[in-house]
Amino acid sequence: MSSFTGQLGKDLGLKTRDEKLMTRENKLLARTPAESTGWVLIDGTGKKTQVDVAAVRAEAERLLGSDVTIEGEESARKYVKRGETIVIIAKKIVTA
Numbered sequence: 001m002s003s004f005t006g007q008l009g010k011d012l013g014l015k016t017r018d019e020k021l022m023t024r025e026n027k028l029l030a031r032t033p034a035e036s037t038g039w040v041l042i043d044g045t046g047k048k049t050q051v052d053v054a055a056v057r058a059e060a061e062r063l064l065g066s067d068v069t070i071e072g073e074e075s076a077r078k079y080v081k082r083g084e085t086i087v088i089i090a091k092k093i094v095t096a
Helices: 053-064
Strands: 003-013 037-044 049-054 065-080 083-095
Touching: 003 049, 049 053, 049 065, 053 083
Parallel strands: 049 083
Antiparallel strands: 003 037, 003 065, 037 049, 065 083
């Protein structure tokens, strides 16, 4: 199992220049696209990595917008439009 640290947010999949990340502060709501887990981890460089939070959904909802450390494994998913995408399969999530 590996550890990944960054800010946890929801991927809205907006295709405009107004693309935003859902955090506690802005409370923006939009439909999550099918080619996404709906969750992202943003590292210190701004890179977004998809996160599958199915096993830790309650903790993810509670920690939305926070700096977190996620324990889990990386996996590759094949999407029709996006191609192969790296996804972190979260097993545990705690504040960083």
